[in-house]
Amino acid sequence: MTNERPAAPRAWAFSSFGIRHSAFLFLLCPFFLHADPPRPTLPPEQRTNGKHTLAAVEKLKPLTIACAARIESPLGRTICTATIVGEDGYVLIKASEVPELHKTRVKFSDGRTADLREVHRETRLDLVLAQAVGITGLRAVSFGAARPLTMGQWLCSVADAGTETRIGIVSAKFRRIPGTGAALGIRMDEKAAKDGKGVRIVGIASESPAETAGLQEDDVLITIAGEKVAEFRRVHDLVNKRQPGEIIDIRYLRKDKEESCRVRLASRTKVLQNWEGEDFANGGISLRSDNFPEVLQHDIPLLPTDMGGPVATLEGKVVGINIARVDRVTTFALPVEAFWTEAQLWIKADRHPPKAVPAQ
């Protein structure tokens, strides 16, 4: 038997720290279990992200929420958030959330919606520059430097599909996040399946792309993205070299009947760390959560659908774009220095395409 996970997975956390040992928890703090606690509890509105506290950043909304937009499916489901970078409809979006950008549309805070035209896809940064077709008069973000910010600096982000604000702080050092490729979240049988056709799945990781797509133990993989597979190493190679967020077609046998599914791949690092679902995050994590040239880490409570939105200082200067919800305590943003010089060139090239040279 072999698998996608390392031979000796690192014990990542104390399981008793989580929510599993209910007996232990019961003795420690039975107070959650009973109504009407006698001790005062801080009302939700007075907590760090309660409405009383958030009133402080209300006046920043024109500089943050007005510069964000919602990316949605044709049926109106929120896919992710976008940051407006040109008044003539240019937006930046988290690339791995929109592998099929032509199937999405953008909705602005003034209620206007538009189709999107993909201008430039930069996998290294996990960003797509797109233009909302036929839209002008938008408010573009005003960028400020991110790198001078240090731990403890307040930030605010656009949340809830671009309608709300949340606050938090720079919570760790700026750094590069290495990547380890993409994964399905399966363990495979080393032996070829019967009559040499296909590779049998012997284990599925919790909350993994394979689980989401409905793959099960004992399914036999026959083709991966159109290529026939007979060996587990080939499956690994075909998957690993792709990008998290990418969609691949898989054909497989279940009880000798041929079936197919589409799987959206995720970052391998996260799939391996979260094999048993130990690393739960409130509201889920992003499919791509690694392989970034530089990140600003913050503790603003956000959802994967909030990624792509702007993150600003309390002076209203946008210092980055949220790029990955990683776990319960971690969100990464791309600092402005990591993408803006480049993105301006993409916009410029698109606004002023080189003129065709007349034939002699």
Added chain:
Amino acid sequence: MVLLLAGRANAAEQRQSLDKAPKTDIEALLKIQNDVQKLLPTVRPALVAIQTGGGTASGVIISAEGLLLTAAHVPNGPGKDMMVILEDGTVTTAKSLGLDKTTDAALAKLKDRGKPWPFVNLSREVAKAQPGEWCFALGHPGGFDKARGPVLRVGKIVKQTANSLHSDCVLMGGDSGGPLFNFNGEVIGIHSQIWEGRDQNVHVSMAPFLRSWEAMQKSQVIKTWGMGAGGYLGVATVMSDDLELAVADVIDGSPALKAGICAGDVILSVNGDDMTDQQQFSATVRARAAGDTLKLKLRTHGKERDVSVQLEQKPQEEGQ
């Protein structure tokens, strides 16, 4: 060591003060930011990452001699060797001393290094950590990561109980044992556990550390229930399906057992005060010293009865 117990402030008075809490403005937030950023360089060196066979966790140094606070579920026993990593990546070892398994408090000692350790003070004014107060958390969520360094969270205290603080500083695995600070840079909590909600992050308060300090320094393990600084009854309680306070278990040899208290008894009142929940009951027991007599009104199989119990000294089990 002075024993300081969490005071039980008047609930109505506290609610009133919560209602009067001034609205936060940007200036108030910036003051928080400046204070945290000023304190960070002094408190960060006292944070450590801990590795045991069971996983990764955190801890905080609270004396120049290298005494370390962490959560009891980290060493999970006295005399355990643990690998300790300082912020700069230096690796050393620590041995666990005593622990209080009922509250998740534990004490450990770093290996002597011939010079003082960087340390922070712990707050002895346990009752001051009230809901609404700002606080900040440090730890190594997910384990030590040199490129990332320690992870900071800033938030508010949501609740104070007899032995714990709840905050909206979001924690996860690996944070266990790490410090929660007040704005004097003193430790007010040790990260212990999380519930599913983002605002359900539980820290051991300083109360159990201060109360059991001497026992923990002697590497003793505290595993008893319903005990106080002096008075000890020896029952574990549970809220029944009818939301009544019931006896879940009676400890062998305890005053409760001698007085004929049985598992399943419903506790109606103590010294004439109606008992409605577990916290109120344990606070009532704790408030009395060994030798004091408690008059309990119980209901056993539908019949009410009165029982007098003389509290004893809390037993302290020697190391495992």
